[in-house]
Amino acid sequence: MPVPAYDPSAPEDLTILPVGAPATVRAYAGTLLRRHRWTFVTLIAVNTVAVVASMAGPWLLGGVVDDLADGARDIQLGRVLSLFTLALVVQAVFTQQVRMRGAVLGEQVLADLREDFLVRSVALPPGVLERAGTGDLLSRITTDIDRLADAMRKAVPQLAIAAVWTALLLGALAITAPPLALAVLLALPVLVPGCRWYFRRAPGAYRAEAAGYAAVAAALAETVDAGRTVEAHRLGARRVAFSERRIGEWTAWENRTMWLRTVLFPVINLGNMLILGGVLLLGGFFVLPGWIGVGQLTTGALLAQMLLEPVGLILRWYDELQVAQVSLARLVGVQEIEPDRGEDGPTPAGDLVRADEVHFGYHEGVDVLHDLSLEVPPGTRVALVGPSGAGKSTLGRLLAGIYGPRSGEVTLGGAELSRMRAEAIRRHVALVNQEHHVFVGTLRDNLLLARQDAGESELWAALRAVDAEEWVSALDEGLDSRVGSGGLSVTPAQAQQIALARLVLADPHTLVLDEATSLLDPRAARHLERSLGRVLDGRTVVAIAHRLHTAHDADVIAVVEDGRISELGSHDALVASGGPYAALWNSWHGRKDEPEEPAPRRG
Incomplete structure (x- = not known):
């Protein structure tokens, strides 16, 4: 398979959620360093002691060689061996501390990364999460972590x-045998161009590789x-x-x-x-x-030999x-x-929901809703009906504050939803659709x-x-029964009932129901809607009606057609x-297979 040429724009073509700019990454890295500065300082100090102890051997051996070259006969080998053994012990103890403290620092930073990402992801605007889907987000919390x-x-x-190690060895080489320090310069004409060539191309390639993997995960998940x-x-x-095309790109x-x-590794070996x-x-x-x-x-040769390891570590x-x-x-x-949402968004002065001359689209230049206006007085039940793809669910999400309009306004009690915090909106308006999640727990x-x-x-x-x-009463442990992975496996219909029970507990004054009973059979759905009707009496309800008895009530x-309200x-x-x-009514009513007639309309 031919290797693609580096294209800076290619990684972003596959990216759904944004990738942090270099300034953002540096700022965050600085934040992590400040959080763990004392652990980092301790690591550097312990490492310095270990490196200095490791240089005792070359220094002692160089002294013995000099003494022998000068013809000395009273060389105190016992003292040399004692000092060398002491240096080895110190080096071993502090090297163990270096590894332990380095591992601790790494785990602390990794824990911060996980926590910061999870907290920020949970706080993302709902519209962003809906557009991004799960593939890109999951690949970040799994593969990237x-x-x-x-x-x-x-x-x-x-x-x-390695940086401290290299600096200390170069300093020791310059002090012990200054002319030999020039030998390091011989490797620069090879290392500098080779590493520059590599590091100019590597970030873009790795970025594209990561984005490609996210695209594969998204394709398979979908x-x-x-x-x-x-x-x-x-x-x-x-x-x-x-999927094969995505895998091929990755x-x-x-x-x-x-x-x-x-290319990089031979350059490193040649430099060494x-x-x-x-x-x-x-x-x-x-x-x-x-x-x-x-x-x-x-001494210089031994120090140079020792220098190869930290330089290799740095490049690796x-x-x-x-x-x-x-x-x-x-x-x-x-x-x-x-x-x-603004930090101090507007406060609703009432429960009137209104869309005024709204235009909205998921992609630039392609609108799903066109110049749409709708007013929902408090306590009113509104049914949105129309053919598939007409924009009913999109309008429901705008009325629930999930998305903000491209132009026009969607307001709640005169307050523009797009300027309110998501948490504030959820206290007033709730969206329930056919996608329900049951969390692991009771x-x-x-x-x-x-x-x-x-x-x-x-x-x-x-x-x-x-x-x-x-069915909850029939469980051995009732409300304390565990559900999800490792516990009770609830059916899609039961998961839907749990989500609707949460809705009853949340007690919002305005609800947007998008196929909220779609996972129940028609008879059970009709019975549940009657039960909910009693609970939701007096509330504002916007129901996206796929079963027209909901519209009848x-x-x-x-009637939404082509992104506009036609009736x-x-x-x-x-x-x-x-x-x-x-x-629509005559067509649906003519093939209706439910044995009971629609209930009388409220009021």
Whole structure:
């Protein structure tokens, strides 16, 4: 497979959520360093002692060689061996401390990364999460965190250790045998151009590789989640081809990053050979005229040999840090998403919900809703009906404050929803759709998510309101039964009832119901809607009606076609007018298979 050329724009083509800019990444790295500065300072101090102890051997051996070269016969080998043993013990003890403290620092930083990302992700605006989907977000919290794990546990501590190690060895080499320090310069013409070539290309390639993997995860997750739809519409071959294309793009970038490393590593090895070879050649040249002693050459050669390891560590872990930097930028990127709610948003002066000349689209230049206006007085039940793809669910999300309009206004009590904090909106307006999540834990915990201070009787009353009391009472542990992974596996219909029970507990004055009973069979759905009707009496309800008996029961019916409201009125008036709603009603009523007639309309 041919390796793609580096294209700076390519990574962003596959990215859904933003990737942090270099300034943002540096600022966050500085924040982490300040949080753990004393642990970092301690690591550097302990490492300094270990490095200084490691240089005792070359210094002692150089002294012995100098003494022998001068013809000395009273060399105190016992003292030399004692000092060397003491240095080894000190080096071993402090090296163990270096590794332990480096691992502790890495785990602390990694824990901060996970916590900061999770907290920020939970606080993202709902509209951003809906647009992004789960693939990109999950790849960041899993794959990117995994890639950062090695960097935080090893790369960051090892780079700090290697930097101190290199500086001390160069200083010792300059003090012990200043001419030999020039040998380091021999490797620069190879190391500097080679590393610059690599590090100019590596970040973009790693960024594209990470984005490509996220695209693969998203494609596979979407296919699995919509497996029945894919099978029903015979889209299997198309989805397989799409997934293979995503995998091909990802593996192509994987091949490119591997190819870049095949250039970097030989450059590093050549640099190491030049440093050691330069010390020996220059040392021999300087020893002959007596400019330096044989002992100095011995010490210098040993120090140069020791220098190869930290230089190799720096280049190796700096390469790993390129991968980590991309993953860190992807994690930090969520911090660049501006909240679409002000910190001190407007306060509603009432419960009137209104959309005024709204235009909205998911993509630039393509609107789903066009110049749409709708007013929902407090306590009114409005049904949104119309063909699939007309914009009913989109309008429902705008009325619930999930999205903000491109132009026009959506207000609650005169307060513009797009300027209110998401938490404030949820106290007034709730959206319930067919996608319901049951968290791992007890049923009680799942219900208390809606209201932490709800009592036992209130929990059972909420379950009773959604016809869930019977099956919950039949459980051995009742409300304390565990659900989710490792516990009771609830059916989709039961998960829907749990979500609706949360809605009853949350007690908002305005509800947007989008297929809220779609996972129940028609008879059970009708019974549940009647039960909820009693609970929700007096509240404002905007129901996206797919079963038209819901529209029959509403006070006002809005027919949405092509992103516009084409009809607005009561059931009787719209049927009598003979327009689009009458056609929908007659078509649906003619093939209706429910045994009971629609209940009389409220009021």
